[in-house]
Amino acid sequence: MKIFSLTLMIVMMVCATTFAEELRPPIISVTGEGIVEATPDRATISVGVLTRDKNPSEVQSANARVATSVINSIVALGIERKNISTGNYNFNPVYRHLDNGKRILDGYEASNSVTIIVDNLNLVGKIIDTALNHGANRVDSLNFGLRNKNSYQDEALRLAVLDAKRKAEITAATLGKYIVNVRNVSINSNHISTPQNYKMARSMAMEDAGNFETPIESGTLQCSASVHVEFELNR
Secondary structure, three states, X not given: OHHHHHHHHXXXXXXXXXXXXXXXXXXXXXXXXXXXXXXXXXXXXXXEEEEEEOOHHHHXXXXXXXXXXXXXXXXXXXXXXXXXXXXXXXXXXXEEEOOXXXXXXXXXXXXXXXXXXXXXXXXXXXXXXXHHHOOOOEEEEEEEEOOOHHHHHHHHHHHHHHHHHHHHHHHHHHOOOOEEEEEEEEEEEEXXXXXXXXXXXXXXXXXXHHHOOOOEEOOEEEEEEEEEEEEEEOO
């Protein structure tokens, strides 16, 4: 009797599971992509000041003088001081390697970076040239971005969802089905890429730096999003 009851219970569980699976609607799983192109309206420029000398105190003071000169020259262009910052300061001994494998102290070097945020992209080339003409000897980076990036990312995400829905509707219609519900949604990515067609070049010899302005073409940014959506179809 106990064996019969156990067997009956197992059969009922199997039937219930099979029935539940039969009631479960079919699923279609798709990935949607959305891309929005945008013109940059902000640039972040980082220029560097590197000084070397035998005297460590002179290295530090010289670096401070040049960095101050660079900052003041940029402020004179109309850039607010709140948009200028210094950082990545390094001070290191410099060694010279001899033929016998030994090394001797050859002096010291100090490096400092000045970062400028500018919303008028027409000033980017002038800022770079001004910094170099006032003692900066490196252009460490130039990055373009958006002041209101959320609106572009939101639009890319919206397009990605619409793309996923379009793909699901086409597939379902081909199979003689239609979408009745959304089972699951996940965001795979939503980011802004580096500018396309970005160009920066020194168009002149260094001795003629005061006569030319570095041409800057910001290109375009791509805001992209990817979503994964599971749709339920009619039975």
